[in-house]
Amino acid sequence: MRPLLGLAAPVLILSACASSAPQAAPEAPSDARKLLTLEQTASRGDEVDFRGDLPSYRWAEDGVHLVYVKQEAEGDAEDDPDAKPEVRVWIDPVTWTESAPPTEAESEAADDEGNWKAFLAVGLEEKDAKRVAKRSGTTAENGGVLRKHEGTLYWERDGAVRVLASSQPAPVELEEISPDGERVAFVQANDLILVDTATGAWHAVTGDGSPNVFNGKLDWVYQEEIYGRGDFKAFWWSPDSKHIAFLRLDETEVHEFTVIDHIEDGHFRVKPEISKYPKVGDPNPIVQLGVASTATPSDVLWLDLSSYAKTEPLVVRVDWTPEGDELVYMVQDRIQTWLDLNFADPTTGKVRPFLHETSRSWVNRAPAPRWLEDGSFLWQSERTGQRHVYHYRRDGTLVGAITSGEWSVGRIDEVDEEQGRMWFSATKDGAVNANTYRVNLDGSNLVRLTQGDGRHSVSWNEARTYFLDTFSSLADPSRRRLCAADGDVVRELGVAEIPDLETYATSPWEYHRVNARDGFELDVALLKPVPFDPDRSYPVWIPTYSGPNAPSVRNSWNGSAWYQFLAQNGVIVMQVNVRSASGKGLVTTSTAYKQLGVPELRDLEDAVSWLCANPWANGERVGITGGSYGGFMTAYALTHSTKFALGIAASGVYDWAMYDTVYTERYMSTPERNPEGYANTSVIRAAANLSGHLVITHGVMDDNVHLQNALQLVYELQKAGKDFELMLYPQSRHGIRHKELRWHDRRLAWEAIQEYLIDG
Numbered sequence: 121m122r123p124l125l126g127l128a129a130p131v132l133i134l135s136a137c138a139s140s141a142p143q144a145a146p147e148a149p150s151d152a153r154k155l156l157t158l159e160q161t162a163s164r165g166d167e168v169d170f171r172g173d174l175p176s177y178r179w180a181e182d183g184v185h186l187v188y189v190k191q192e193a194e195g196d197a198e199d200d201p202d203a204k205p206e207v208r209v210w211i212d213p214v215t216w217t218e219s220a221p222p223t224e225a226e227s228e229a230a231d232d233e234g235n236w237k238a239f240l241a242v243g244l245e246e247k248d249a250k251r252v253a254k255r256s257g258t259t260a261e262n263g264g265v266l267r268k269h270e271g272t273l274y275w276e277r278d279g280a281v282r283v284l285a286s287s288q289p290a291p292v293e294l295e296e297i298s299p300d301g302e303r304v305a306f307v308q309a310n311d312l313i314l315v316d317t318a319t320g321a322w323h324a325v326t327g328d329g330s331p332n333v334f335n336g337k338l339d340w341v342y343q344e345e346i347y348g349r350g351d352f353k354a355f356w357w358s359p360d361s362k363h364i365a366f367l368r369l370d371e372t373e374v375h376e377f378t379v380i381d382h383i384e385d386g387h388f389r390v391k392p393e394i395s396k397y398p399k400v401g402d403p404n405p406i407v408q409l410g411v412a413s414t415a416t417p418s419d420v421l422w423l424d425l426s427s428y429a430k431t432e433p434l435v436v437r438v439d440w441t442p443e444g445d446e447l448v449y450m451v452q453d454r455i456q457t458w459l460d461l462n463f464a465d466p467t468t469g470k471v472r473p474f475l476h477e478t479s480r481s482w483v484n485r486a487p488a489p490r491w492l493e494d495g496s497f498l499w500q501s502e503r504t505g506q507r508h509v510y511h512y513r514r515d516g517t518l519v520g521a522i523t524s525g526e527w528s529v530g531r532i533d534e535v536d537e538e539q540g541r542m543w544f545s546a547t548k549d550g551a552v553n554a555n556t557y558r559v560n561l562d563g564s565n566l567v568r569l570t571q572g573d574g575r576h577s578v579s580w581n582e583a584r585t586y587f588l589d590t591f592s593s594l595a596d597p598s599r600r601r602l603c604a605a606d607g608d609v610v611r612e613l614g615v616a617e618i619p620d621l622e623t624y625a626t627s628p629w630e631y632h633r634v635n636a637r638d639g640f641e642l643d644v645a646l647l648k649p650v651p652f653d654p655d656r657s658y659p660v661w662i663p664t665y666s667g668p669n670a671p672s673v674r675n676s677w678n679g680s681a682w683y684q685f686l687a688q689n690g691v692i693v694m695q696v697n698v699r700s701a702s703g704k705g706l707v708t709t710s711t712a713y714k715q716l717g718v719p720e721l722r723d724l725e726d727a728v729s730w731l732c733a734n735p736w737a738n739g740e741r742v743g744i745t746g747g748s749y750g751g752f753m754t755a756y757a758l759t760h761s762t763k764f765a766l767g768i769a770a771s772g773v774y775d776w777a778m779y780d781t782v783y784t785e786r787y788m789s790t791p792e793r794n795p796e797g798y799a800n801t802s803v804i805r806a807a808a809n810l811s812g813h814l815v816i817t818h819g820v821m822d823d824n825v826h827l828q829n830a831l832q833l834v835y836e837l838q839k840a841g842k843d844f845e846l847m848l849y850p851q852s853r854h855g856i857r858h859k860e861l862r863w864h865d866r867r868l869a870w871e872a873i874q875e876y877l878i879d880g
């Protein structure tokens with residue numbers, strides 16, 4: 121990096137490859153343990169592991185035994201004479217006796233042979249036939265197995281194989297077997313298709329699929345911001361296999377956005393990539409919810425959403441009752457200030473409104489109802505500002521609240537109706553922790569089951585008499601236990617062994633609770649330099665994300681070699697849970713409503729003030745970094761505060777008007793409704809206020825947070841005569857694609873830290 125001090129004209133630096141010139145060695149720890157190299161922090165040098173491995177235990181398929189995978193002391197693997205072959209054993213959790221898995225020999229023999237000759241009969245060559253036959257596939261209730269090879273769907277049952285669909289004229293996508301195994305649904309050319317597994321007969325549910333019309337498949341914004349990144353499936357079988365529900369999304373009015381591949385296989389022409397991307401205030405895809413009967417698939421029944429038309433609705437979840445007699449779906453308004461839970465008759469389309477959830481800010485997409493055998497269900501709501509579980513009858517009557525208090529339920533793990541009990545995870549004993557609890561369905565006898573400080577993850581045996589508990593804390597590495605249903609520890613199964621902790625100089629993480637200026641308690645994790653000298657003054661580095669309900673600090677083991685490297689080189693690493701990213705419920709998350717970045721920055725500033733009140737923390741050398749939302753927070757901090765000497769902002773949104781509708785409008789409403797909020801949260805509008813040195817990095821082909829954000833910020837910084845640096849990563853999207861480019865990015869960051877914090 122090159123300092124830009126004293127330059128009169130606006131400057132944009134496209135930095136060359138970050139220099140790898142040797143730096144002065146840090147002071148060796150007093151006990152002379154080894155120091156990390158920068159290469160090791162990026163998995164390029166000698167391997168270093170500060171996480172460790174736990175003994176491998178899980179529940180067997182019979183739901184009774186434990187499966188333990190162990191390695192023999194000596195191996196004779198064909199490809200590697202020194203390899204240690206894995207051996208699976210079953211363990212009785214009551215007597216702790218070992219035995220061989222009863223079906224392992226038979227299953228291995230079946231895997232070796234497979235039914236490959238049947239695949240020869242449908243046109244596959246022998247090599248491919250053997251490969252496909254050995255794949256596990258998806259097994260249906262009727263014993264049939266669905267496999268996919270090079271875009272073609274194969275159905276195997278009773279030794280016979282049938283081709284159900286090929287990749288012509290378009291790829292086969294999102295295939296799923298009906299619960300009874302009699303049909304497979306899939307999407308081809310954006311149309312929803314059903315095929316009979318017994319006859320191979322096709323039945324087109326829709327016929328209007330096109331580049332702008334998606335049937336049974338989600339578009340970019342629905343999968344990214346509603347149903348989950350990478351989940352494009354938009355159809356749902358009824359449990360009785362009689363109906364299939366699906367979404368139809370019409371993107372005709374959605375604006376296009378183009379990203380450019382400037383490399384494109386070494387050619388000297390650019391390759392444009394055009395996609396539909398709704399930016400704030402723009403039209404969203406128009407959604408319809410259809411239901412088709414498997415008896416007459418082409419006669420689609422479209423549910424009436426006309427009452428929602430003025431709110432530009434989003435259909436955010438689709439499900440079925442256990443019997444399949446009613447479709448269950450959730451609708452929200454465009455800016456997500458409410459959520460409706462509705463039931464519909466799949467044969468008549470008659471809709472039965474059930475619940476209307478509201479909020480003073482936004483309403484998060486709710487989990488699907490958890491159905492009970494008597495037809496009632498458990499519903500999770502944040503109506504109080506905390507997520508709790510409510511018991512409803514199917515007629516709409518509220519039986520009662522099962523949980524309550526100033527804490528939130530994470531998820532429902534298990535329900536035992538016979539005993540009248542529910543097991544769930546929650547933040548009752550601290551939002552940075554994760555524990556498992558049990559409560560009676562009438563809300564009585566709430567008991568914490570997991571023992572020990574930290575974050576616990578549990579898995580139950582089928583009878584719910586035992587659970588495996590895997591947990592760690594900032595202070596202690598991962599460990600695993602076998603516990604009885606009441607939480608008593610039956611057996612310690614192991615602690616992660618981390619020899620490198622003794623080999624290399626490391627610093628322990630500290631956990632602190634810090635009061636913000638208004639008294640709100642912030643969770644802070646601190647990593648001090650090693651060795652630590654309280655008479656020295658150290659620079660501070662703050663990695664952050666700080667997005668809504670996305671905590672940076674969790675009470676779990678942090679094995680980052682990068683952070684330990686910084687500590688070895690005399691840098692304090694601090695992470696902070698700002699209140700809107702504290703995990704303390706919607707009541708605190710919503711403090712950022714219509715003002716993303718504003719309260720977060722105040723909390724970060726207060727944490728810096730708390731830390732730098734200590735003489736060993738240098739308040740003149742504080743740096744901050746983050747990617748995506750963290751990139752926004754980094755650039756926002758350097759343009760709205762004077763506390764930061766350095767910021768490295770990756771892939772940030774620098775004006776919320778440039779991001780997508782569903783995410784942004786949930787938290788910011790629209791620019792028409794909230795013009796002041798958009799103005800106050802814009803980094804671009806505040807570019808002239810830049811304080812400290814800003815390094816901007818971005819993937820050139822980022823199809824999530826577009827490069828447009830970085831370029832518009834660069835333009836305003838140039839016009840304001842500000843000094844900064846920009847690094848672009850070709851062929852990278854929302855994250856750096858190539859390992860060599862990631863290594864370049866790591867070196868870029870380290871040189872900036874040295875120049876502006878350590879040596880500055």
